[in-house]
Amino acid sequence: MSTVAPSHWQTGPAPQDAKGWIARATEVAAVLATDAAERDKAGATPHAEVRLLKESGLVTLLGPAGHGGAGQDWTTAYRVVREVSKADGSIGQLLGYHYLWNWAARLVGTREQWEHVEAEAARNQWFFGGAVNPRDNDVTVTEDGDDLLFTGRKTFSTGSRVSDVTVLEGVLEGTDKHVFAIVPSDSEGLTFHDDWDNIGQRLTESGGVTLDGVRTPWSSAAGFVDKEFLPRTYNTLNVPVIQLVFVSFYLGIAAGALETAATYTRTKSRSWLHGGYDKAVDEPYVIDVYGDLTAKLWAVEALADAVALEGQALHEDPDAVTEQSRGAFEVRVAAVKARATDVALEVTSRIFEVTGARATASAEGLDRFWRNVRTHTLHDPVAYKRREVGRHVLTGELPEPTWYS
Known part of the structure; x- marks a missing residue:
């Protein structure tokens, strides 16, 4: 990766609010998109990509402002991961996991521990594995x-x-x-x-x-x-927060696939010779597929944003988190995880129906979106997420906190 970061990142002021940081993530995605397919094929260790994340300031998004961080919350972090993942699902995952490991000190540690870790991480721009x-x-x-x-x-x-x-x-x-x-x-x-x-x-x-x-x-x-x-109920928020990070890069990858496919359809797809239309963008079935996939994606994005807001209330008062509030949140997260998985898999596979045979060329790299989603959605069976929701609806049961629920 040889593309350099935009010069205004160094010469201009850092973003000051959530909207600005999401816009910064969009700029990062634009840089990554220039050679995303080529980097995926090369499979090289992403040192340059992580350097880009550091130069953009995104690595310290959750860090305290007093120590050089952006002082943002999880609702912004999820959106940032989604934006970066539109261009490169791998880098979106790396960034999302970085946020998780950075937050782990606050999740599990004592106040003295997490204040020290967060201050040092922000000051030194640590990237977490x-x-x-x-x-x-x-x-x-x-x-x-x-x-x-x-x-x-x-x-x-x-x-x-x-x-x-x-x-x-x-x-x-x-x-x-x-x-x-x-x-x-x-x-x-x-x-x-x-x-x-x-x-x-x-x-x-x-x-x-x-x-x-x-x-x-x-x-x-x-x-x-x-x-x-010294245990706290807040310690058990690890799974719902992790799962929302997963949702974020699934939806980002799906959105990136849809945007990339739409560009291909506008500029490269040929209309079917028996369809009676001069352009692929005028064919009714092509229009229908894009409308269908977009509506499904928008719906699950809205659900993800709503659930993220529900979770933020728990982060703002960790000592007030109860088994009931934690369990109710996990059920909502399970629901959005199930829908995000299904929609991301559908979007990334069906785009080929409306781009055509030539879009399967290796040079186009459209397959990477499906490969990325298919690989990570096997992390834990989505059927068990649907079960959490179903049992809660039928019996009122809340998921027991485990490593996966």
Whole structure:
């Protein structure tokens, strides 16, 4: 990637509100779009792309303004991820996961811990990665005096090789307690494997990682005081917030697919020789498909925005989050996750119906949108999200907080 960032990012003032930061994300997307298909094929480590995110200021979007951050909230972060993902789903995912790992200190940690992490992250423009895969219960945490040692392997570690710091997760030896800690990504004993070779989201650096006695002080164990974890209901918001980040880049990828396809239809598609129309844009079935897909996408975008606002109320008063309010929010998130998955898959596959056979050429790169959505929507079965909604409607049951609900 050789495209340089717009000069006004350095010479002009930073955005001052949510609208301005979403516009900045749109500018980032415009830069990424210039060679998105080529970068997807190359599959190179996205160092330049992460540098672009830093230069734009988006990496410190959630950081405190007093330490150089933008001081924005999650409703803006979701929209920013959606905008970036229109051009490049991989970079949108990296940015969304970065926000999640940055927020992890506030989610789990003590006030002293998260204030320190957020200040340092904003001042130093840290880019976060995470070696946190709850299905792989294969990292053990042992004590060594005032330190902890993380040992084991994680199958997935999104953002690994392009991160400044990495969130680690493991189980404290002899207990069932999960320990989270943030360490420098170049820590001794932390080895990232270049083994991410999937059909989609190819630039997310989501390969495996080995932890060979990675050392960090007990004081960095998030939420622990005197070696005991202090739980809050707010700690259990990890799943609904993660799922809304997923929704954000699914919808961004779908919107990008639709915009790219529409441009192709206007400029390259040929009308069918037996249709009786001179231009593809005048064919009734083409018009109908674009209208159908756009209406479905707009509907789920509106639902996503509404659910994000509902969640923001919980973030603004963490100590007031109850099992009831958390569960009700998770049901709403499950609903939008299910719809976003279905609509994104439909949009990214049906665009070929209205672009034509020539649009399948490798040079066009239209397939990357479907590959990206199809890859990540397998993260956790959408049927279980529909089940959360259905059981709540029929019995009033709220989802039990787990790693996936």
